[in-house]
Amino acid sequence: MAEVPAVNDAAERIGYLTRVQRFSACHRLHSTILSDEDNKKVYGKCNNPNGHGHNYKVEVTVRGKIDPITGMVMNMVDLKRCIETVIMIPLDHKNLDKDVPYFSSIVSTTENVAVYIWDNMVKILPPNLLYEIRIHETDNNIVVYRGE
Numbered sequence: 001m002a003e004v005p006a007v008n009d010a011a012e013r014i015g016y017l018t019r020v021q022r023f024s025a026c027h028r029l030h031s032t033i034l035s036d037e038d039n040k041k042v043y044g045k046c047n048n049p050n051g052h053g054h055n056y057k058v059e060v061t062v063r064g065k066i067d068p069i070t071g072m073v074m075n076m077v078d079l080k081r082c083i084e085t086v087i088m089i090p091l092d093h094k095n096l097d098k099d100v101p102y103f104s105s106i107v108s109t110t111e112n113v114a115v116y117i118w119d120n121m122v123k124i125l126p127p128n129l130l131y132e133i134r135i136h137e138t139d140n141n142i143v144v145y146r147g148e
């Protein structure tokens with residue numbers, strides 16, 4: 001009878017691991033560099049002074065070697081903890097522009113929210129693991145950022 005291997009074969013296998021996280025926040029698209037008139041022109045209804053809200057869905061993907069012993073790229077439990085730190089604590093149920101210091105001078109477009117999440121996630125994940133931040137701002141508006 002053939003022997004059952006204790007680990008996966010020796011070849012390096014690369015896996016992509018994604019965890020989905022939802023959060024709710026409000027914001028206003030408004031650039032401190034533009035005049036009020038230009039802000040209105042550029043951002044339209046999204047420049048409404050009292051803001052508007054979104055139920056964001058974020059997909060955080062890591063890419064790496066599937067460890068032949070653990071069978072994991074990284075432990076989902078650890079990824080979940082990083083997401084709690086970087087997304088849920090600072091952003092959930094917040095006014096992005098007023099509650100998150102980063103967005104006091106940087107306009108809170110979904111592109112910039114993705115950059116914010118990327119920059120903070122790379123600080124706490126193991127090196128070279130983060131692959132992609134994908135944010136669904138609405139069902140129809142999706143932004144992808146890969147750290148470029």
Ligand SMILES: Nc1nc2c(c(=O)[nH]1)N=C([C@H](O)[C@H](O)COP(=O)(O)OP(=O)(O)OP(=O)(O)O)CN2
Nearest residue numbers: 029046052054108109110111112137138139140141
């Ligand atoms: N490049 C970007 N453009 C816009 C962003 C953004 O983050 N990056 N954001 C907005 C607004 O935040 C706005 O809330 C989105 O509005 P809208 O497209 O109207 O949203 P819906 O998907 O709900 O609208 P539908 O008309 O139902 O598709 C605007 N632009």
Ligand SMILES: [Zn+2]
Nearest residue numbers: 027046052054
């Ligand atoms: Zn919006």
